[in-house]
Amino acid sequence: MATPTRPAPSPAALLIYPATLLLGSLFSVISPVARATRDSSLRLPKSAAPLAPSLAADLHLSENPVNYFARKNNIFNIYFVKIGWLWTTVAFVSLLLFQPAYRASSSLSQAQQQTRVRRALQAFLRYAIATTIWYLMTQWFFGPAIIDRSFLVTGGKCEEVMERAGKMDLGGSPSTQVETLFSAAACKAAGGAWRGGHDISGHVFMLVLATALLAHEAVGAGAFSAFSASNRADGDSARERKASDPVVSGPMNEEPDSGLARKWSLRLVWGVVGLGWWMLFMTAIWFHTWLEKVSCS
Numbered sequence: 258m259a260t261p262t263r264p265a266p267s268p269a270a271l272l273i274y275p276a277t278l279l280l281g282s283l284f285s286v287i288s289p290v291a292r293a294t295r296d297s298s299l300r301l302p303k304s305a306a307p308l309a310p311s312l313a314a315d316l317h318l319s320e321n322p323v324n325y326f327a328r329k330n331n332i333f334n335i336y337f338v339k340i341g342w343l344w345t346t347v348a349f350v351s352l353l354l355f356q357p358a359y360r361a362s363s364s365l366s367q368a369q370q371q372t373r374v375r376r377a378l379q380a381f382l383r384y385a386i387a388t389t390i391w392y393l394m395t396q397w398f399f400g401p402a403i404i405d406r407s408f409l410v411t412g413g414k415c416e417e418v419m420e421r422a423g424k425m426d427l428g429g430s431p432s433t434q435v436e437t438l439f440s441a442a443a444c445k446a447a448g449g450a451w452r453g454g455h456d457i458s459g460h461v462f463m464l465v466l467a468t469a470l471l472a473h474e475a476v477g478a479g480a481f482s483a484f485s486a487s488n489r490a491d492g493d494s495a496r497e498r499k500a501s502d503p504v505v506s507g508p509m510n511e512e513p514d515s516g517l518a519r520k521w522s523l524r525l526v527w528g529v530v531g532l533g534w535w536m537l538f539m540t541a542i543w544f545h546t547w548l549e550k551v552s553c554s
């Protein structure tokens with residue numbers, strides 16, 4: 258019998274992201290509630306109207322909008338998305354610790370243990386690569402992050418702070434001043450307005466990366482558990498097969514209490530993926546222009 262391997266999720270599943278952005282943008286056009294938010298932004302200069310969601314965000318119109326999810330200070334934005342990589346890390350580590358696909362245990366043969374350690378290392382490498390990409394895109398790239406740099410090269414700037422900088426000393430060393438002007442977070446913290454360029458959505462970027470990474474890993478780990486459990490149901494024949502195959506090994510040899518942790522780690526991961534998808538959908542409805550959303554997915 259051929260050795261079963263963990264099935265890789267189909268790349269077609271990634272279409273969920275453009276579909277979500279498309280659906281969110283359509284919703285933002287046809288929903289009366291979303292229209293009401295846009296109407297308030299029509300009090301902006303006429304030329305600004307087509308870009309309403311983005312400008313509404315820039316001008317802090319979304320601090321008190323009709324829909325709860327259109328508020329920047331909504332609880333899910335503050336405690337979930339804004340520290341989204343922390344949630345991603347916790348969920349990922351729980352998979353590595355509790356899923357039998359990665360968990361080495363003393364009741365396994367040496368070959369089985371080696372296979373699991375190798376799998377866990379490969380999974381960690383995927384996480385490390387994704388973390389590096391997230392970090393360079395949204396946090397730091399030898400100075401301002403790539404998203405901030407792309408905003409600047411497309412003509413954006415920290416408007417009010419630039420004006421103030423022209424008139425008075427901002428304080429601090431020249432390098433702090435440069436940071437103040439050239440990173441979105443520092444610009445907003447200094448009371449400036451990050452306007453004018455192509456503002457790739459950090460939310461969309463991080464949520465797509467995090468949910469794709471976690472879902473990919475959870476599908477593999479979940480399928481491994483399910484396969485192993487069905488093997489266990491098969492009884493002796495499976496036992497014989499396992500004994501001769503270092504790759505096929507599952508909860509058959511698992512400690513009894515690890516089943517609960519296995520279930521809850523998958524629940525945590527799917528919870529993070531589900532909420533991440535929902536927040537992506539909310540960003541698509543309430544924030545950014547079309548191009549800004551699509552350019553980072």
Ligand SMILES: CCCCC/C=C\C/C=C\C/C=C\C/C=C\CCCC(=O)SCCNC(=O)CCNC(=O)[C@H](O)C(C)(C)COP(=O)(O)O
Nearest residue numbers: 338339340341342343346385388389392395441459460463
């Ligand atoms: C050459 C460069 C090397 C870079 C090295 C980077 C990674 C090392 C490789 C492997 C990592 C291995 C271990 C890492 C250990 C711990 C990582 C833990 C990561 C965290 O938990 S960071 C703390 C939590 N912070 C966040 O989650 C922030 C998430 N938020 C954002 O990114 C932004 O707020 C945003 C993009 C969602 C939105 O941006 P704004 O609109 O608010 O500007």
Ligand SMILES: Nc1ncnc2c1ncn2[C@@H]1O[C@H](COP(=O)(O)O)[C@@H](OP(=O)(O)O)[C@H]1O
Nearest residue numbers: 314328329334457458459460461536539540544
């Ligand atoms: N789903 C969401 N819920 C609440 N606020 C969101 C959001 N998506 C984006 N935002 C806010 O819109 C602004 C642009 O975010 P981004 O460029 O990452 O998409 C950010 O504002 P602040 O920077 O003032 O917090 C961010 O917090």
